Amino acid sequence: MGKIIEINGPLVKLQLPETVLGEQVRVGRIGLIGEVIGREGDTALAQLYEDTAGLRPGEVAEGLGWSLSVELGPGLLNAIFDGVQRPLNAVRDKSGDRIARGVAVPALSREQRxxxxxxxxxxxxxxxxxxxxxxxxxxxxxxxxxxxxxxxxxxxxxxxxxxxxxxxxxxxxxxxxxxxxxxxxxxFHRWPVRTPRPFKRRDHAVKPLITGQRILDTFYPLLKGGKAAIPGPFGAGKTMLQQQIARWCNAEIVIYVGCGERGNELTDVLEFMPELKDPHTGRPLMERTLLIANTSNMPVVAREASIYVGITLAEYFRDQGYDVVMVADSTSRWAEALREVAGRLGQMPVEEGYPAYLGSRLAAFYERAGRVETLAGDHGSVTLIGAVSPPGGDFSEPVTSHTKEIIQTFWALSKELADARHYPAVDWLESFSGYVPSAAKWWAENIDPGWAAARAAALDLLAASEELQRIVNLVGVEALSSEQRWTLEASGLLKEGLLQQAATDEVDSFSSPEKQYALLAALLEIYRHGMKLVKLGAPARRLIQMPLLSQARRWKSQHKSDDLVALQAKIARIPVEFEQIAVDYETTAPVREDKATP
Amino acid sequence: MKNIEFRTATSAQGGLLVMGGVTGVAAGSRVQIRDHAGRLRSGLVIRSADDAVLVEVFEGTDELDLERTWVRFLDEPFKLPVSRDILGRVFNGAGLPRDGRPPIISADRRNVNGEPLNPAARAYPREFIQTGISAIDGMNSLTRGQKLPIFSGGGLPHNRVAAQIVRQAKLLGEGASSFVVVFAAFGASHADARFFQESFEESGVLNKVVMFLNLADEPVIERLLTPRAALTAAEYLAFDLDYHVLVVMTDMTAYAEALREVAVLRGDVPARKGYPGYLYSDLAEIYERAGRIKNRRGSITMIPVLSMPSDDITHPIPDLTGYITEGQIVLGRELSNQGVYPPVTVLPSLSRLMKDGIGKNFTREDHPHVASQLFASYAKALEVRGLAAIIGAEELGDADRRYLQFAEAFERRFIGQGEEEERSIADTLDLAWELLSMLPAEALIRVSEEELVKYHKATVI
CATH class of the missing domain: 2.40.50.100 (RNA polymerase II/Efflux pump adaptor protein, barrel-sandwich hybrid domain)
Structure with a gap:
């Protein structure tokens, strides 16, 4: 039994010989739990997971003999835990609407059979x-x-x-x-959260994670077992995008870690999730979902622990042979918790006050993602999606820049797009995905061989229009040639008809890969037909007035993913629409040829 | 320990006092300090060890010496006495009366730091609050239990906007009888405080307002306590007495600057612009006290006012605030200079909880689409305006010229309104359609075809 020597915010210095680094300690009369992070002589330095107000030097402290561990067994799903795996509903039963300090409730129910x-x-x-x-x-x-x-x-x-x-x-x-x-x-058994769970070997990830979000799946795909980051300034729709992923992705288990985020956001998830059905099994979404909530007003040290608790639970389901997606919102708050503790320890800050080990900690965390062959010989995966909240939206800040080096898929959110209410505000120029070649194989085999080419053509069109937009901003749209105007118009069509996706619209909220490709191919077809006509001398101004263009912008919200027949019929009519204009340019052989080939 | 006065100060500097030779002092406990002239000051233990106890003195350490300073450790955290009688009263940052009336006597004294709300106990805010201001109701709706700050800048009319919200805010279809206001000002000027007081008086709500004032010339450290005391009062009114509480706090920038001042004295490692690394956590402790709780009738809706240093929205204070609050109302200098009141810059403004509090059953079924369409059309119109500034309005095509007119009308008539003008949500939406009707129906793809037929005044599709 030891005692408290000094209290400084969440850090306490203890007279506690023979304690091990990382060991859990129980401190003070009310029994606050913490973790040893340093030893010097007979003293130990511990960070506590709860507010230390009221503790006094001289009060008792004891080592518990184990490091921060989670309980792994039935009862995890459909639950909401805090950053050190206390079940928040059980805590509420015990201590009321507010979380009293020193409440001890086991993570998994001991009564349930x-x-x-x-x-x-x-x-x-x-x-x-x-x-x-x-x-x-x-x-x-x-x-x-x-x-x-x-x-x-x-x-x-x-x-x-x-x-x-x-x-x-x-x-x-x-x-x-x-x-x-x-x-x-x-x-059940216990596992220490800071130690990755073992597996037989890493396995090459081969299947894309389908999120139903067109800008993600079609343009910047993520694989099961992959690592992705969503950086974005506040108000860019980060939370909404993550919720969409949690809601629609084709993983079997979804773990959502709210690390230092808003309380009402978790309430939103808690209230709307049970009403939603898993699009793949038809069962309530909550049955495959597990929430970890350490909101921004909860103690900072538990915030640091929360993402390790989350990833350990993810690995546990992976070891059972499941595909797991873990969404960490937000890794910046985790990094700030790290910074806060480092600051109190007096460690030398490097960039913006962050400790020098920020990069290595981040990398080690993301490396816990992956598709593996489990010890039992099954296959499972953990896909890790980390939100990043760069201060001022500046992507060159330490957390974003370190993360960028580690992950493979980068979904950059843009304030400008969000301000214009272009959602999801994923910036098609700043984002990237290292998984495109692998994803291309899957799309070619399962959806359409033309996927890679269509994706590239769409990105080319978007890049070209960016260039043209700059010219327009300088000298006005009248300065553009007809071809250029049509390119600009077609890119607008692509943005509004494909990239923008309304999470609140019942039909548009989820797009199956088939629907995504159908829309992509259709909009590109409109572009090509128009371009042909423009090259034959038709003025872009006339094409822009075609009702087809505003109709095509609405297709995404008119046709459900599981009923694409009517959409295919509309797409089949595209050449006909252009033909009616082509008649005025009779001498034009190529268009007539086109009529023959459907 | 409460009854012993210690005279063992070993150092005093910049608001911090170090006490030696005291054992077993509780962290976070309140301290009473008596100086050589017999004046009392209060403080807080921020670090406790047997050889040295670090005390933060709210009134500062000016004119303290080490030899004639007596310190009493009160052995409890800062507490605010609460009772029904706080309504209509004015307190300082530490909860003592500053209206010349007797202090509140109550057995019910609450720790001003509160305890974190269990996320599983929260109820999601869904009830639309009508502020009577089109730019807010129509495009950035406020819901009961939301925290929606006003991002402003020096010289902009944020106080007038906040006061107008307080005067006009109401729930649709329900009386405003259970509605009270907690007003906290820290680092505010005497003129600002008087403006609010008069505004409450004029609208006859003064007996439903609790004020906590720490003005610009008053102790800086007390500023850290002011919002906490105010929110403790708000929590009592909302969750014990079932009131719907609107909390207005001004100015969060002064609060954060006070926090920085104290952090530097403590020797904390600075993160961005000298603010301590825990600025985010600290602000969150304040903002997250807004909300609703399951099975409780009251609610706390929070409108913090924040002046952005040099109008920079990426400055740490508005930046971190934006990450915690559920949106922001941004006031702009350009609109203000053009005489538009309230100068709400709608594009960077946002209400995150709007989607669940509007539309069918709440406001009107077309509201979500109309809001989205207004954003899109106005964004496009601003692009055209930028272009017109370069190539001249004469060079624009017909379609573009319509957008220019739309932007003008939108700013003058939709955003702009009188300080005493209260618009119902139906009026706001009708006005929106009137303005959208300046644009061709084909250009309005965010609204449905049925809505176009029903509301669009000019064209049939």
Whole structure:
């Protein structure tokens, strides 16, 4: 038993010999929990996860013997935890609307019974290794929770409980370790959050993560097991975009970490998620969702821990063979928490007050994403999407620039687009994706062989129009040639008819890959037909007045992803519309030829 | 310990006092300091160890010495006595009366720091508040429980806008009887404080207002306490007495500057522009106290006023605020100079909670689309205006010229309105359609075809 020597904000200096770095400590009469971050002589320096007001020098402190760990087992889904995995609903039952300090509630319910079905393979071969599936629990209607052997355990399985209902505390098996010791197995186990969970080997990610958002899937794809960042100034629609991804993506488990963000945003998620159906299974979205909430007014040290708690839970579901998406909103707040603690420790700041290890910590965190072959031989993935909140929208600041070097997909949000209410405000010039070649294979095999070419053509058109826009801003649209005017018009069509997507519009909110490609190909076809006519001498002014152009802008919100027949019919009429104009330019052979080829 | 006075100060400098030889002092506890002239000051323990206790003195350390300074540790955090009687009263930043009336006596004394609200206990703000100002109601709607700051600059009429909101804010279809105002001013000038006081008096709401004032010439450190005291009062009114509370705070920039001043004294490592790294967390502790709670009838809606240093929205104070609050109303110098009141620059303005509080069942079914269309059309119109400035308006085509006229009318008639003019949301939307009708129907793709038929005045599609 030790005692408090000094209290300085969330940092306390303790008289606590023999404690280990990273160990959890319980401090003071009200029992605040914290983590040892330094040792010097007989003293230990600890950061506490809760407000330290009221603590006094001389009060008791004790080491708990383990480092910050999470409980992994049935009961995780459909839940909302704080940054150190306290279940917020249970905390509310205990301490009311406000989070009182020192509330101790176990992460997983000790009362609830789960129906456990042992895995028949365990009876065939009693030798088990870490990661082996002991059995299953149908946790929610859409998710089968596989009970795993804790990663570091291997030996002879001496007994395994029969099918039946168990609480997570009950022993469901015993295993004899190689040294002869007997280890009890339960429906859950613990894992320290700062240590990545082991797997057999990394696996090359091959499938795109479909988010239903056209600018993301079609232009800057992300793969399952990939790493992405969404940087954007405030008001650029970062949260909305992340919620759209959480809502529509084709992952099996979604973990949403609200790290230092707004309380009402989480309430929004909590209130609207249960009403929504998973587009892929038709079940309520909450059944596959897990929320971690450390809002901006909650203690800063727990904020630093929250993303590690999130990624460990993600890895746990990955180890069960699931595709998991973790959204961390926002990594900047995490970095600021790091900075705050570093500042109190008196560590030398490098850029904008951040400690020198910011880059390496960020990189190590993002490396926990990936598609892997699990210890049990399954395949699972963790896709990591980190929001970044650069101060003043300046992408050259430390967190954004370090993140940019680590991730593969960069969805840059632009204030200018958001101000013009162009949502999602993903800037098509600043964004990038390193996964385009791999994604192209999937699109070619599953949707259309022309995907890569169409994507490139659309990006060319957008880049060309950017150039033209500069000229227009200087000398006006009248200075452009007919071809240039048509290019400008077509890029506007692409922006409004394809890139802009209304999250609040029932039809437009989600686009299947088929719909995305159909729209992309159709708008490009309009552009090409028009260009042909312009080259034959038709004035762009006349083409711009075609009703087809304003109609095409509405297609995205008129046709549901699962019913594209009517859209295909409209697309088939595109050549006809242009033909009616082409008649006036009779001498033009190429257009007539075009009529023949549908 | 409460009864012992210590005379063991070992150093005093810039608002901080170090006490030696005191053991077991609770972190965050309140301190009473008696100086050589017998005057009392208050302070707070910000670091506690057995050999040295660091005390922040609210009234500053001027005219303190080490030999004749007596310090009493009160062993409890800063608390505000609350009761129904606080309505109609004026307090200083530490919660003591400054209206010449007796102090509030109550057994119910609340820690001004509050406790973080459990995110699972929050209720999502959904009820539309009509402010009677078109630029806000139509395009950046305020909802009950939202925190929506006004980003302004020196010399802009943010105080008048805030006062107009306070005068006019109401819920549709419900009486305003349970509506009270908590007003906190820190670092404000005497003139500003008087302006608000008079404005409350004129509109006859003074007995429904609680004021917490820390003016520009008053102790800086007390400024850190002022919003916390005000919000403690607001929480009491909202969640104990079921009032709907509108909290107006001005000026958050003065607050952040006070925080920086104290941080420098403490020796904290500076992050951006000398502000401490915890500015975000600290602001969040204040802003996040707005909101609604499940199964409680009251609510706290917050309108902090913030002057952007040199009108720079990327400055740390507006920047970090924008990341915490649910949108912002930005006032612009250009509009103001053209005589437009309220000079709301709509494009960078935003209300994040608007989408869930408007439309069918709340305001009118066309509201979401109209708002989106106004944004898009006005953005386009500004582009045309930029072009006209270069090549001259005569060179513009017909379509573009219509946009120019639209921009002009939109700014004069939609954004601009009288300081006493209160527009219902229906009036605002009708006005919006009147202005949108200056543009051809084909150019309005954010509204539905049915809405065009119903509301667009000029063209049939």
């Amino acid at each position: 789960w129906h456990f079905v042992p895995d028949p393979r365990r009876h065939e071969n009693p030798h088990i290794v870490g990661g082996d599936v002991l059995g299953t629990v149908q946790e929610t209607a859409s998710i089968l929770h596989r009970i795993l052997t804790p990663p570091l355990i291997h030996g002879e399985l001496m007994e395994l409980a029969p099918e039946g209902d168990y609480t997570i505390d009950e022993v469901i098996g015993r295993v004899q370790l190689p040294d002869g010791r007997i280890e009890k197995l339960q429906l």
